[in-house]
Amino acid sequence: xxxxxxxxxxxxxPPPAGTLPTGEAILQVKGLNKRxxxxxxxxxxNLDVAKGSIHAIIGPNGAGKSxxxxxxxxxxxxxxxxxxxxxxxIKGLKQHRIIQRGIARVFQTPQIFPGMSLxxxxxxxxxxxxxxxxxxxxVTPLNASNSATEEAQSVLAQVGLADxxxxxAEHLSRGDKRRLELAICIAAHAKLLLLDEPTAGMSRHDTxxxxxxxxxxxxxxxxxxxxxxxxxxxxxxxxxxxVLAQGAVIADGTPEEVRGNPKVKEAYLGGAH
Amino acid sequence: MSTETVSGPVRPAAATGxxxxxxxxxxxxxxxxxxxxxxxxxxxxxxxxxxATKIMVWAIFAVGFDILLGFTGLLSFGHAAFFGGAAYVTGxxxxxxxxxxxxxxxxxxxxxxxxxxxIGFLSLRRTGIYFSILTLAFAEMMFAAALAIFAPFTGxxxxxxxxxxxxxxxxxxxxxxxxxxxAIMLIFGFAVARxxxxxxxxxxxxxxxxxxxRLQYTGVNVWAYKMAAFMISAHFAxxxxxxxxxxxxxxxxxxxxxxxxxxxxxxxxxxxVGTLFGPIIGAGFLMYxxxxxxxxxxxxxxxxxxxxxxxxxxxxxxxxxQLGAMIWRATGHKVRERRHNVPDMEPDTQRERNLG
Ligand SMILES: Nc1ncnc2c1ncn2[C@@H]1O[C@H](COP(=O)(O)OP(=O)(O)OP(=O)(O)O)[C@@H](O)[C@H]1O
Ligand SMILES: [Mg+2]
Numbered sequence: 177x178x179x180x181x182x183x184x185x186x187x188x189x190p191p192p193a194g195t196l197p198t199g200e201a202i203l204q205v206k207g208l209n210k211r212x213x214x215x216x217x218x219x220x221x222n223l224d225v226a227k228g229s230i231h232a233i234i235g236p237n238g239a240g241k242s243x244x245x246x247x248x249x250x251x252x253x254x255x256x257x258x259x260x261x262x263x264x265x266i267k268g269l270k271q272h273r274i275i276q277r278g279i280a281r282v283f284q285t286p287q288i289f290p291g292m293s294l295x296x297x298x299x300x301x302x303x304x305x306x307x308x309x310x311x312x313x314x315v316t317p318l319n320a321s322n323s324a325t326e327e328a329q330s331v332l333a334q335v336g337l338a339d340x341x342x343x344x345a346e347h348l349s350r351g352d353k354r355r356l357e358l359a360i361c362i363a364a365h366a367k368l369l370l371l372d373e374p375t376a377g378m379s380r381h382d383t384x385x386x387x388x389x390x391x392x393x394x395x396x397x398x399x400x401x402x403x404x405x406x407x408x409x410x411x412x413x414x415x416x417x418x419v420l421a422q423g424a425v426i427a428d429g430t431p432e433e434v435r436g437n438p439k440v441k442e443a444y445l446g447g448a449h
Numbered sequence: 450m451s452t453e454t455v456s457g458p459v460r461p462a463a464a465t466g467x468x469x470x471x472x473x474x475x476x477x478x479x480x481x482x483x484x485x486x487x488x489x490x491x492x493x494x495x496x497x498x499x500x501a502t503k504i505m506v507w508a509i510f511a512v513g514f515d516i517l518l519g520f521t522g523l524l525s526f527g528h529a530a531f532f533g534g535a536a537y538v539t540g541x542x543x544x545x546x547x548x549x550x551x552x553x554x555x556x557x558x559x560x561x562x563x564x565x566x567x568i569g570f571l572s573l574r575r576t577g578i579y580f581s582i583l584t585l586a587f588a589e590m591m592f593a594a595a596l597a598i599f600a601p602f603t604g605x606x607x608x609x610x611x612x613x614x615x616x617x618x619x620x621x622x623x624x625x626x627x628x629x630x631x632a633i634m635l636i637f638g639f640a641v642a643r644x645x646x647x648x649x650x651x652x653x654x655x656x657x658x659x660x661x662x663r664l665q666y667t668g669v670n671v672w673a674y675k676m677a678a679f680m681i682s683a684h685f686a687x688x689x690x691x692x693x694x695x696x697x698x699x700x701x702x703x704x705x706x707x708x709x710x711x712x713x714x715x716x717x718x719x720x721x722v723g724t725l726f727g728p729i730i731g732a733g734f735l736m737y738x739x740x741x742x743x744x745x746x747x748x749x750x751x752x753x754x755x756x757x758x759x760x761x762x763x764x765x766x767x768x769x770x771q772l773g774a775m776i777w778r779a780t781g782h783k784v785r786e787r788r789h790n791v792p793d794m795e796p797d798t799q800r801e802r803n804l805g
Contacts, residue, residue: 249666275668287666289659300656301667303649310673314645318652319469364667 202227202368202399203248208257210243210423217243218254219423225368230390230400232410232431235420236444241403244420245370248401249281250274261368276308280366284373286353288360290346294337297345297356298328301363331363335389351382355389362393369393371402375409387412419443473647477640484632488625495741498624499696504736505631506693511716511728512638513685516645518714519723521678522658526710527584530568530591531561531683533705535690537595540609540700541602548613550622550695557691558684565683573675576661585707592705609700627696634688635729642725645681654678686713719761721768730769 201224210218217240225231233241246252248259250271259266266274289297302324318325332338335355340348345356354374361369374390375383387409394400404410410417410431417434419427421443427434434440487501510532517523535557542553572583595603603609615622622630645651653674656664665671694700703709713728716735721727735754743750765771774784 270670272665272668272670275666281666287660287663289656289663291659292656296652296656300652300664300669303652304668307649307653308668309670310677312650312677314641314648314650316649317469317473317644317647318649319647322649324649360663360667 199226199228201225202262203401204258204260204263205248206258206260208244208247208259209255210240210247210252211255216423218247221257221420221423221425223418223425223428225399225401226416228394228397228399229415230394230402230413232414232417233401233403233420234405234407234410234417234434239420239443240423241420242372243423245281245372245401245403248370249279272308275364276305278365278367279370280361280364280368281370282354282357282361282372282374284376286350286357288345288353288356290344292345293342294332294345294348294356294359295325295328295341298331298359298363299324301360302327302331304364328363331359334362335359335393351378351385354386358389358393362396362398366398368399368401371400373403373405375404375406383409469647473643476643477636480639481636484636485629487632488628494737495745496737497740498628500736500740502628502631502692502696503740504733505628505635506689506696507713507716507732507736508729509631509635509638509692510686510689510713511720511732512635512642512725513682513689514713514717515723515725515728516642516654516685517678517682518717519725519728520646520651520654520658521675523675523678524581524714525572525584525679525682526581526707526714527568527572527586527588528683528686528713529705529707529709530584530588531565531686532690532693532709532713533588533595533700534564534591535561535687536694536700536704537603537609539691539694540611540698543613543615543694543698544609544611548616550615550617553615553695554688554691558687561683561687562680565680565687569676569679569683573672573679585710588705588710589707592702592707595702595705603700603702606702608702611698613698615695615698622695627692630695631692634692638685638688639725639729646725650674650677715758717768719758719768721770724768724770727768727770734769 203223203225205221205223208218208221209216219240221244233244235241243252247254250266250269261274261277261279264277266277266279269277289300292300299318299322306324320326329338329341332341335358337352337355337359340352345353348356358369371390375386378386383406390400390402390413402409402413414431417427417429417431418425419434419437419440426443427437427440429437484505487504488498491501491504492498510528514525514528517525538557538560539553542556546552568584568587572580572587575583596605615627617626617630620626645654653664653669654677656669657671657674657678661671690704693704712735716731717728718731719734720729720731738750738754738757742753746753761768767774778784
C-alpha cells in the first residue's frame with residue numbers, strides 16, 4: 177500500500193498539483209445565481225470541475241463560497257442556473273437523492289455518529305446505497321459477515337483507522353474524526369467530495385496530515401472541491417483554483433496563474449481582510 | 450501516525466453470526482420464562498393476577514415506545530392517541546358488533562394505521578421539542594373530540610361501557626386467558642424489537658438519534674425512517690390499547706388523556722431508555738406502585754413515586770437498567786458504557802452558515 181507521505185502515482189491518480197486537469201467534467205455549473213434579500217450572494221457562476229481533480233475555491237470572507245457549496249448539495253435552492261452532475265441536472269431533487277448520486281460533504285466540525293463504534297459509523301454509509309431510500313427488513317441481523325460491515329472494515333483500513341474500529345467515535349481525536357468522516361464519504365460511494373475549510377483551526381501538523389489523506393483518497397479517483405483560506409493547502413493540493421469575490425468568479429486557473437493575477441490581489445485587499 | 454493497513458485479526462464472520470444468534474435465542478428464552486411465569490411469582494410480591502395482565506398491557510406499550518424514543522431519539526407526548534384510539538375502536542366493536550377479539554384486533558390496528566400515518570406525517574415535519582408539542586397537541590385534540598363532538602359514539606365523560614365478554618372463536622377470554630394472550634403478544638413484540646435493534650433498519654434508526662444531519666448527508670431518507678419508527682411504535686401502543694379493553698371491557702376517557710402519554714414516558718425513563726428491558730421493568734414497576742404500593746401506603750403513593758422519579762433522573766440517568774449495570778460492574782464484570790442523552794437536531798441552514 178502506498179505510503180501517505182509520498183503518494184505513488186497510480187492509475188487514476190490525479191495530475192500533480194499545479195497542472196490544469198484535462199478530461200471530462202463531472203460537475204458543470206451554468207449561470208448560477210442566488211440572492212439573499214438585497215444581497216447577490218452568487219452572481220452568475222459558470223464552472224466546470226474535471227473528473228478526478230482537486231479544485232480549490234478561494235476568496236475573501238463573505239464571497240459566497242459556502243453558499244456555492246450549499247447549492248451543490250441541495251441545502252440552498254439557487255434562484256436561476258443549472259447544476260449538472262455527471263451530465264444530469266440535480267435541480268429540485270430531494271437532498272438525500274442528490275447525495276445518492278454521488279456527492280458528499282464534510283463539515284468544518286466533523287459530523288459523525290458519536291455514540292457508535294467506527295465500524296457502525298462506516299457501515300451506515302456502506303448501507304446507504306441500498307437502504308438510503310427506505311428498506312424495512314428487521315429479520316436479517318447485521319453482523320460481521322454482512323457485506324456492508326465487511327466494506328466498512330476495508331474502508332476503515334484505507335484511512336488508517338482499522339485498529340480503532342471498536343472504539344466509540346466520540347473518543348477519537350479531532351484529526352481522526354476527520355478521517356472517520358472521510359471514511360463515511362468513501363463508503364457512501366461519493367464521486368464528488370465537497371470540503372469547506374477542512375483545515376481551519378488545525379495545527380500545521382494536522383493540516384499536513386489532512387493534505388496527505390486528501391491526496392490518498394484522490395488516488396481512488398474521487399473528485400474534490402475544497403474551500404480553503406490556507407494557501408499552503410491550496411498550493412499543495414489543487415490543480416485548479418477559482419477565485420470568488422462578491423459572488424462572482426473573478427479568476428480561474430492553476431494556482432500559479434491565480435497567484436499572479438492582479439484582480440485577485442485587489443479582491444483580497446479590498447475585501448474583508 | 451499514518452495509514453498502516455489492517456492490524457489485528459478480523460473476527461471470523463460466520464462464528465460471530467451464529468454466536469449472536471444463540472445469544473439472542475437465550476435472551477428470548479429467559480425473557481419468556483420470566484413473563485410466562487408471572488402469575489406464579491407476582492402474587493408472592495403482593496400482586497394479583499389482573500395486575501400481571503395490566504403489566505403486559507403497559508409493557509407492550511413501553512417496548513414499542515422504546516423503538517421511537519430509545520432507538521430513534523424522538524420523544525412523543527401523544528402516544529395516548531394510539532393507545533386510546535385503539536381502545537375506543539375495540540370497545541366500539543365489542544359493544545355494537547361482535548365479541549370476537551380477532552375482529553376487534555384488526556379493526557383497531559387499521560384505525561391506528563390511519564391515525565398514525567396522519568399524526569406522524571404532520572408531526573414529523575418538525576424535530577426536537579416542536580415534534581413533542583405537535584404530538585401532544587394532536588392527542589389532546591382527540592381527547593377533546595372524544596368528549597365533545599364524538600360523545601355520541603364515545604360515551605363522552607362516561608367512557609364506553611359494554612356488557613360483552615370478549616371471545617376467541619366463541620371461547621370466552623377472561624382471567625388468565627387474557628394474561629397469556631398478552632404475554633404472547635409481549636414476547637412477540639419484544640422479539641421484534643430485538644430483531645429491529647440488530648438489523649440494518651435498526652442501525653438507521655439508532656443513527657437518527659446520534660446525528661440525523663450526518664445521516665441525511667450520507668444519502669439516507671431520514672424522514673422515511675422516522676416515519677417508520679413512529680408507525681411501528683404507534684402499532685405497539687394500539688395493541689396495548691386493544692388488550693386493555695379485552696382485559697376489562699370498558700374504555701375510559703383517561704386512555705386518550707395526556708397523562709397516559711406521560712405515563713409511558715415515565716416508565717421508559719425510570720427503566721432505562723433504549724434498552725428494551727428497561728421500559729418493561731419500568732412498566733412493571735409503575736403498575737406495581739400504582740396498585741400494590743398504593744394499597745399499602747395510601748394517597749401518599751404519588752408523592753413517593755414522584756420522588757423515585759426525581760432520584761432516578763438525577764442519580765441514575767440510565768434508569769434501573771443502569772443500576773443493574775453498576776452492580777454487575779461492581780462485581781467485577783465488564784459492561785459497556787452507555788450515553789443517556791436524546792439529541793435530535795435539524796440539518797438546518799442557519800447552523801451550516803455559521804459553520805461555513
Ligand atoms: N441563508 C442565508 N441568508 C441570508 N444571507 C446569507 C445566507 N447565507 C449566506 N448569506 C450571506 O451571503 C454572503 C456569502 O456568504 P458565504 O457564507 O457563502 O461566504 P463565504 O465565502 O463562505 O465566507 P467565509 O469565508 O467567511 O466562510 C454573506 O454576506 C452571508 O452573510
Ligand atoms: Mg464559508
